[in-house]
Amino acid sequence: LLDGAVDAEQADPLLPDNPAALVVAVAEGPLTGIPDVRPCTLGGLDPKSAIELLTSATGSVRITVDPQAAEALVEECGGLPGAVVLAGGWLAGRPETSVADLAKRLRGLNGDPLTRTFLLAHQALPQPAARILRYLAIAPLGRADAHTASALAGCSVQAAATTLADFARLGLVSEAGDGEYEAPGHLVPLLRAQLEERDRPAEVQLARARMLERTVRLLQSCRAVTEPEGSPARRKLAGLPRALRFPTPEDAARWLASRRPALLACARLAVADGELDTLARRLIASLVRALTAHGGAEAAAPDLYGLHRLVLDVAERRGLHREQAAALLNLGDLDARTGRAKDALLRYRLAWEAGRQANDPYATGRAMESVGGSYQELGDWQRAGDWYGRALAQRLAHDERADQARLYARLGAVQTYAGRYGEALRHWRAAASGYRRLGDLPGHARALSEAARVQEYAGRPEESLRTCEEAVEWARRAQDTRLQAALQLRLADTLDRLGDPAAARLHRAAADRLLETERSAYEIRSGSAED
Template identity: 65%
Template sequence: MSDQVLDPGGRAQSPPGRAPGGAARPAGDPAFHGRARELKALREDIARAGLDTLSGRKSARARVLLIAGGPGSGRTALAEEFARQVADDYPDGVLRARLTRPGGRTVPTARTARDLLAALGTSGAPGSDEEELTAALRKALSGRRFVLLLDDAADPEQVHALIPDEHDCLVLATSEGPLTGVPDVRPCALGGLDTAAAVEVLAHHAGGRTRFTVDPVAARSLVEECAGRPAALVLAGGWLASRPKASVADLARRLHALPPGEEHAQGLRALARAFRLVHEELPPPAHRMLRLLVLAPAGCVDAHIASALAGCSVTAAQGTLDLFAAQGLLRSAEGPRHGLPEYAVPGCLAPFLVALLQDRDKPSEVLLARARMLERTVRQLQACRATAEPVDSPARKRLAGLPKALRFPTREAAAEWLDSRLPMLLAAAVLAVEDGELDTQARRLVSALVRALIAHRGEEAAAPELYPLHELVLGVVVRRDLKLEQAAALLNLADLDTRAGRPRTALARYRRALDAARSAGDPLLTVRALESLGGTYQELEDWERAADWYGRALSVRLARNEPAEQARLYGRLGAVHCYAGSWGEAMRNWRAAAAGYRRMRDDRGHARALGEMARVQEYAGRPEESLRTCEEALSCAMRAGDRRLQAALQMRMADTLDRLGDPAAARIRRGAADRLLSDTPGVAYEIRSSLPKD
């Protein structure tokens, strides 16, 4: 999030992944004032010949413009205004990403690229690294005309990795200083606003021009005290708005009387004084809440987070947040249509809030506040997940016992809340895990977030977000040396690697999971790891190793006396040996599977196992035996009432009869299969009539 989020209009900015096109502000919007010279310079910089053009080549990459300014200088507001003005030249819209969070933490480039891909309606494969995601982003932007607004870049590498290979796109970056590592870019350096524009900002936030019109000298003096800094002007205007009888001259005198602090050397004197004045005159109960808001992940705050941090009611927290927003200490942010309003902590004020928190609150009190916030977030996620469950499910019954403020009216409202709060929730999980002091709450938070994502999006669609969450859990359980949880996290990650087409990475994780499960003495996770190793080697067509691992898993199932699992694993072994061309081993295992299903009186499973036995017999060159086995399988399928399986077996028998030179009988079998399928819509079981690959 940019240090300059508290812009002259206090305007909400769309977080990454929301509103890819961005809504253009109408002409004449009073939220932006001044900067005509800078806007003209930026337009001229687009048309300026770059190094590629001067050398006679067409630029292969997007043009990069840079707006540089210190905290509270209005760099984000200028970038948004310029993006609005050039919107007609870039019809695909504006993509936004913040590269630094409040407090100075940079956002990983992989996270930014994934958010931008989500805004474009696509996603990278789960577990993709930075290079893969940025390549996917460049591909998605190819042939399109976007403005890519990269707010608050901390270093040139963040910007360089995201520049599209598309000359019809425009990259608009903001930063505190020049990005010397980005080629062919000149910074548009920002100072303070001119007096006329600064007075307009003050009047807009103070609620009218009257006080400034009647005392223009005091207005100019106030602008000087604020050094023309938009963020300081917003705070000053908010102070005046809350005191209708106060004069502009009185505010200027009070700011001037404040002693200079350490911020003077950092060029933040005006902003620091304005913040100090507003903060000191807040009602005493609000002081502590304001300090604690800097703990909010990604700087995103609503009444639930504020009430949990401060230990007060949601209603009281909402009233205090409204007060902060009116004073310019928070800005309104885009949130869900249902539920409580969302606010953002201005990045330019975060250092002051951190200093106050460290000076006035004990570490134990801060830790307790963070624990309350994580617990509240967990309960919200549990309510979000429960809303997606069936009405008569235990989760929905537990949901009825939660306070009304934590419940969601509909599944759609819960899904909308989850989507809008996802950047904050992911940031909360990262911070909780990296901190290391609240590992139990961190694990509960990640678990609740994983379940909510799966409930609302499904495992396949949620996989890109699940992967980093499982990695977070793995970090916690490794730190705590929790072997059982290590095995589970590694298995989850390996499953996602397998689906993403990274079998070698999956194999390494399955082996680590197997070691952890054995150390924990958990047979279920052990056998799951063994089976997963067998399945991965099967995907790699390494039949020998696949059979070996399936055999080890079968040994565990035999020792635990689990007939159903034994029959299933015998079937997997039979399939692997069939692929390998080991007909004898394949027959032995399918026969064992059929026997297991028969003992369990599972007619459907028995029929399918016999059908596979018939397939192997045919591959082995014994069609008469195959035909007899198919007859037996058909009888089992009829007892099971599985018409599709009956049709598949009839078709297999028809193919076998053709090979045996009996086309008339084959036609009868195919006719029977057609009648079965005409009464049973849907696809029949797969019928392979050719030899499997070696």
């Protein structure tokens, strides 16, 4: 079902390739240019169905006492369900007014049936309520809960909730569930026209700003409730008004899931506005944190990709090179995670250029390392080593020791793949020394084990054996049972190649005992947790 299709160019890419599929496209005019279209002109409801729809809002008594007036009214409504619903809501709110009187009023107005019934309903509202109704035209997806309506109109949350419920009874909005209300699509253009006619642009922009600010605070609260008790975020949360707090993480997660389409639309609209970029950036940052806190980075990745694209749009528009670099790095990470190494490489190189323009050492260092990782993923060992070397030079200049150790290890890996075993061994030993100075014993043991692998590839099995034994000892000191077992198995393989199968069996047996011990400990811990 393609509802509200504008033209054939918009609808054609959405048509499925399966010739057995049926597509129903609703449009204001014919969709010329698409083959096999069977046009069907939709008119209004027949009089009997229209009167039944009217009766559902007014009750049967007023219709029964004057059936001819009811027929005249639905005729004035053109049989359009939207107009009939508004007429029924108007009558339901005025039990003393006759059906014939409403039909007469509609005849005195200009315009199509829907416009006339809408104008009548809008004019009948108190001024504050009419203002809330008009401002629904700028709510994301035309949806609003009490918080959104309150922020748009500048009234209390309770007043907004009551007004939205009244709108639902009048047929002006429909309930979307979980406290949300939606303005019907056929009314949004009419609401927008009234907004442009009655409200000054500065007032409308202020309403947008209030809505974005309220949404940011709700998202911050949504994320903060996932933090541990006593954390700074929870202390800050306790200072918010009760209406902006979520009782439990589960309540916050349900709110986030139900509001997700509207929140994403809100971010897109804020960026498209172009005049509220500071609020737009805060909104996107808060939305990214909330989605990640409740769903994890993997589950949120499809939404995060679009949100980082929005950040990039704002950064490019405003010339914010630091934020541009951050957005490109985030996009590159998502591309790399989903196997799009060439796309990731392009993002990372652009991030490096943006980081240089911003004079941001963190962004440039991270980008250079990520460019190297992309070339490594593509099997271009020469370029990977070159970019890792650039990143390492920057880390050495800033004395960032943990990053230095990691980059030495990455250089050792690509030199190993390239078959340059002398350079690979030098880098792995530098990585091992770096991890040892940092007190990272597992890292030190792993780097030594990789050095042993390189020595074996280089045809130096005796040296490999000694290095591997040293790695086993460091893994034992680190109390990393799995790593120790893996290294025992590597020792066994090396001893087999050196022609000592008896010693190899001893090391394999030792590895089996280590793994069995770890399994037993895990089972005991699991049993205790269940008890």
